[in-house]
Amino acid sequence: MATFSSTITLKDPKLAHGGSGIRPPAVDGGGGGGDDNGYSDYGARLRRARLGTIIALVAVVMVFVALTSAYVVRRGLPVMDERSGSYVRDWMEVNLPTALLLVNTLVLLVSSVTAEFARRQITRRVALVPVESIPGVSIGQERNFPWLPLTALLGLGFLFGQWAAWRELQDRGFALATSASSSFVYLLTATHGVHLAGGVLAMLYAAITSLTRKPVEARRIVVDVTVWYWHFMALLWLYIFALLEFAR
Amino acid sequence: MATTASIHAHAAPQGFIRKYIFSLDHKVIGLQYYFLALTAVFVGMFLSLLMRIHLIWPQVSLPLVGEIKPETYLSLLTMHGTIMVFFVLTTAPQGGFGNYFLPIQVGAPDMAFPVLNMLSFWTTFIAFVTIIAAFFVTGGAPLHGWTGYAPLSALPNSGPGEQLGADLWVASIALFCIASLMGALNFITTTLDLRAKGMTLMRMPLTCWSWFITAILGLLAFGVLLSAGILLLLDRNLGTSFYVPLVVVNGQVMGHKGGSPLLWQHLFWFFGHPEVYIAILPGMGVTSQVISTFSRKPIFGYKAMAYALMAIGLLGFMVWGHHMFMSGMSPYSAFAFSIMTMAIGVPSAIKTFNWLGTLWGGRIRLQTPMLFAIGFVSLFVSGGLSGPFLAQPVLDIPLHDTYFVVGHFHLIMGVAAIFGIFAATYYWFPKMFGRMMNERLGQIHFFITLAGTYAIFMPMHYLGLAGQTRRYSQFTEVAYQTKLIPLQTFMTYAAFVTIGVQLVFLFNLFWSMFKGPKASDNPWEATTLEWTTATPPPHDNFGGRTPVVYHGPYEYGVPGAARDYIMQTDPATVPSH
Numbered sequence A: 001m002a003t004f005s006s007t008i009t010l011k012d013p014k015l016a017h018g019g020s021g022i023r024p025p026a027v028d029g030g031g032g033g034g035d036d037n038g039y040s041d042y043g044a045r046l047r048r049a050r051l052g053t054i055i056a057l058v059a060v061v062m063v064f065v066a067l068t069s070a071y072v073v074r075r076g077l078p079v080m081d082e083r084s085g086s087y088v089r090d091w092m093e094v095n096l097p098t099a100l101l102l103v104n105t106l107v108l109l110v111s112s113v114t115a116e117f118a119r120r121q122i123t124r125r126v127a128l129v130p131v132e133s134i135p136g137v138s139i140g141q142e143r144n145f146p147w148l149p150l151t152a153l154l155g156l157g158f159l160f161g162q163w164a165a166w167r168e169l170q171d172r173g174f175a176l177a178t179s180a181s182s183s184f185v186y187l188l189t190a191t192h193g194v195h196l197a198g199g200v201l202a203m204l205y206a207a208i209t210s211l212t213r214k215p216v217e218a219r220r221i222v223v224d225v226t227v228w229y230w231h232f233m234a235l236l237w238l239y240i241f242a243l244l245e246f247a248r
Numbered sequence B: 001m002a003t004t005a006s007i008h009a010h011a012a013p014q015g016f017i018r019k020y021i022f023s024l025d026h027k028v029i030g031l032q033y034y035f036l037a038l039t040a041v042f043v044g045m046f047l048s049l050l051m052r053i054h055l056i057w058p059q060v061s062l063p064l065v066g067e068i069k070p071e072t073y074l075s076l077l078t079m080h081g082t083i084m085v086f087f088v089l090t091t092a093p094q095g096g097f098g099n100y101f102l103p104i105q106v107g108a109p110d111m112a113f114p115v116l117n118m119l120s121f122w123t124t125f126i127a128f129v130t131i132i133a134a135f136f137v138t139g140g141a142p143l144h145g146w147t148g149y150a151p152l153s154a155l156p157n158s159g160p161g162e163q164l165g166a167d168l169w170v171a172s173i174a175l176f177c178i179a180s181l182m183g184a185l186n187f188i189t190t191t192l193d194l195r196a197k198g199m200t201l202m203r204m205p206l207t208c209w210s211w212f213i214t215a216i217l218g219l220l221a222f223g224v225l226l227s228a229g230i231l232l233l234l235d236r237n238l239g240t241s242f243y244v245p246l247v248v249v250n251g252q253v254m255g256h257k258g259g260s261p262l263l264w265q266h267l268f269w270f271f272g273h274p275e276v277y278i279a280i281l282p283g284m285g286v287t288s289q290v291i292s293t294f295s296r297k298p299i300f301g302y303k304a305m306a307y308a309l310m311a312i313g314l315l316g317f318m319v320w321g322h323h324m325f326m327s328g329m330s331p332y333s334a335f336a337f338s339i340m341t342m343a344i345g346v347p348s349a350i351k352t353f354n355w356l357g358t359l360w361g362g363r364i365r366l367q368t369p370m371l372f373a374i375g376f377v378s379l380f381v382s383g384g385l386s387g388p389f390l391a392q393p394v395l396d397i398p399l400h401d402t403y404f405v406v407g408h409f410h411l412i413m414g415v416a417a418i419f420g421i422f423a424a425t426y427y428w429f430p431k432m433f434g435r436m437m438n439e440r441l442g443q444i445h446f447f448i449t450l451a452g453t454y455a456i457f458m459p460m461h462y463l464g465l466a467g468q469t470r471r472y473s474q475f476t477e478v479a480y481q482t483k484l485i486p487l488q489t490f491m492t493y494a495a496f497v498t499i500g501v502q503l504v505f506l507f508n509l510f511w512s513m514f515k516g517p518k519a520s521d522n523p524w525e526a527t528t529l530e531w532t533t534a535t536p537p538p539h540d541n542f543g544g545r546t547p548v549v550y551h552g553p554y555e556y557g558v559p560g561a562a563r564d565y566i567m568q569t570d571p572a573t574v575p576s577h
C-alpha cells in the first residue's frame, strides 16, 4: 500500500489558511499533478480505487465492531432465572466443528496466496506494456496462469466448507435460535460469508474482463483492489475464528 | 469493486433515460436526491399535521386515515420521525447539495465513483418506497417510534403495525444504511483525491469540510445501525433472542429468552447521536458559506471552524449514553456521558461565536439565503441551550420522554437543519436552474416560518416541564393536563400557518424554475469554484477547463483588491500595502 499513502498528505498547510490575506500562487492539492486532476489516467485511478477500497473496508470493520461488541456484551450478561428468581449466566458454549473450520481456514489462506499471484502477474504485465510497444521488441511468451478463476474456486470451496460446518453444527444440536451463542456463530460466519461471496463475484468479474478488449492497465485496477479486499477477508476470518474459538 | 472499471471521464449522455433517470452525473443525482427529499418532507409534514389535529380534536376523523386510535397515532409518529430524519435531514443536505456541489467546489469533474453514486441514489429511492409501503400492508405502519426500541419492535405480535409494517421499516432502514455507506465512500474519496491543483484541504470552503466530516460520521455510524437492524430482523423472523428477554405478550409466553433490550439502545444510539450531527453539520457548512458571502467579510476563524467540525464529529461518538440515563445505567457511566455531552457545547459555541464574529461589522446584504442562515444560527442557539440541561442526569430523569425533549430536538435538529436546507436552496438555486428565486416571496416564507417554528416548539419546553409526556395520543381527558390544552391548541394553529407558508416556498421554487429572471454566473459575488463556471454548469463542470486554485474560500473585502472579493481561481495577487 506504499503507493497509496502519498495521496492524502496535507501539503504545506502554512500556505493555505482560508480566511484572509494574500495567498502565494498554487501549491499542489490532492489531485497529484496532471492537468485534469488525474481524473482519468491509470495511475491516479488505481490510487483512487485503492483509497475507495480502504474506505469501504472501514465500513466493513464497523459492522464487525458492532457485532463483536454485541457478542461480548451478551456473553457477559446475567439473565433472570424464572425458577430460582436470581440472576444466572445462561451463556452456552458452542461445540464448534474446529477441525473442519481449520480446513476451511487453510483453503482461504491458500486462496489468498493465489490471489496475490494474480495481482503480481498482472502488475508485471502492466510494467511490460511500454516495452512491448517498442516496434520490433518481443518479450516472449509471458506465461499467464489463471490465478483468478483458481482463487474464485478456492473461495467457493471455503464457502462450501462453511456451509458444511453449519450442517455439522446442526447435527450437534446448535441451530440458529438454540442459544445466544449459537445465534452469534451463525451471524458472524454468515456476515463474513456474504462479504466473501461479494469478493468471489468481483474475482469472476476480473477474470471475465481478461477475455474482453479492456486495456490491461484498466483490468489491473480491478484485480488489484479485488485482491486487497480478498486479503482483508482472509484476515477478517482469522479474527472471527479466533473470537469464536477463544471467547466461546 | 466492479465500479472501478467505469471511472473514465464519461461523455455526456444523450438519451432521456441515461440523462435524467440512470444518470451518472453528480449534478443530476444531486437533484434527484433533492426532489426525493422534497417529496418526503411533504409526506412528513402532512403526518405531523394529522398528529397536531388529533391532539386537540381527538374525536375528529381525519382525511386518508379515518378514525385515530392510539395505535394509529403511534404509526403517524413513527413514520413522521423516520421519514424526516432519514429521508429529509440526511438526504437533502448531504445527498442533494453535497452531491451537486462538493465536486464543483473542490474542482473535480465528477464524484470519484459515478456508478456507485447512481446506485446509492437508487438504493435510497427503493428504501423510501419500502417505508411508504408500510402504510398499505395489513396492520399498517409500525408503532415503535423512529428509535425502534426493543422488545416492542422485535415482537411481531406486540401491536397491529408491528407485523409486516415493522419488517418493511427495518428493511427500509437497512437499505438506507447501505446507500449512505456508498455515498460516504464517494464523498470521502472525492474530497481526498479529486481536489484541483492548489485546492489544499485548508482552502476548501467550509461546506466541503462539513460534507467531508459528515461522510466520515456516516461511514462509521451506518454500519453499526445496519448490524443492529439485521439482528432485529433475525429476532423478528427467525426466533433468535438478541434483544428479547423472556416476555409475555397478551398472556402468551413468547419463545425468546435472555436477550437484552438495552443492547438495541446502545447500538441504536451509537449510531443515533452521530446521526443528529449528520443532519446538522452540512447546515453549519452552508451557514458559514452564506454568512461570509453576505457579510462581505472573511469567515471569522476559518481554521477554528474546520477544527470545531472535527471536534464535534469526534465527541459525537462518545456521548450516546445521554439518551439512556433512564435505562438504569451506572451513575459513573452516566457521569462520564454527561461530561462528554457538555463538552460538545465548546466546539458548538466556537462555531456560534464565529458566525456572530463574521456578521459583526460586515456590510450585510439581507437577501433570502442570508435570512435563513441567520435563522439557522438563532435556532441552533435556542435549541442548543436546552442541551446542557438534558445532559445532566438529575435533570434528565424528570425531563426524559417529555415534550421538553421534543422541543429541544425539533429546534436544533429538525428545524435548524431545515433552515440549512432552505439557505442552501435559495443560495444555489441560481446555479442549479439558471434563474433567480423571488425575493419578496422568500422573505415572506422566511419570517412566517421563523415565527411559526418558535410558536410551535418553544411552548413544548413548558409543556415538558409541566410533565406532559411525549408520544401520547390524547391529553384532553387527563385532569392535571387540561390546563395545558390552550397551549396545545395554539401550537396546532401555529402548525397550520407554518405548514401553509411552505406552499409559498413550493410555488416560488417551481415558478422561478421556469419564470424567474435569468441569473448571471455569479449573482451573489461569491468566491468559490461553482461561481466560476457556467450556469447551470456543463456536464464536466468546467467545460474542459481544469481550475487552478490560488486563494482561500472567503476572501472578501481584501484591502487593495480591485473588487471587494477575490475568486479562488484568480491568479492575480494583490500588491501588499
Ligand code: HEM
Residues within 6 Å of the ligand: B147, B276, B277, B279, B280, B322, B323, B341, B342, B344, B345, B348, B384, B386, B387, B388, B389, B390, B391, B392, B396, B399, B400, B401, B405, B408, B409, B412, B413, B414
Ligand atoms: C450542546 C449540544 C447538545 C446537547 C448537550 C444535547 C443533549 C441532549 C440530551 C441529553 C438528549 C437526551 C434527552 C432525553 O431523551 O431525555 C438529547 C436528545 C436529542 N438531541 Fe440533543 N444535545 C445537543 C445538541 C443536539 C444537536 C446538535 C442535535 C441535532 C442536530 C440534537 C438532536 C437531538 C435529538 C434528535 C434528540 C432526541 C432523540 C430522541 O429521544 O428521539 N441535539 N440531546
Ligand SMILES: [Cu+2]
Residues within 6 Å of the ligand: B272, B273, B276, B319, B320, B322, B323
Ligand atoms: Cu444525542
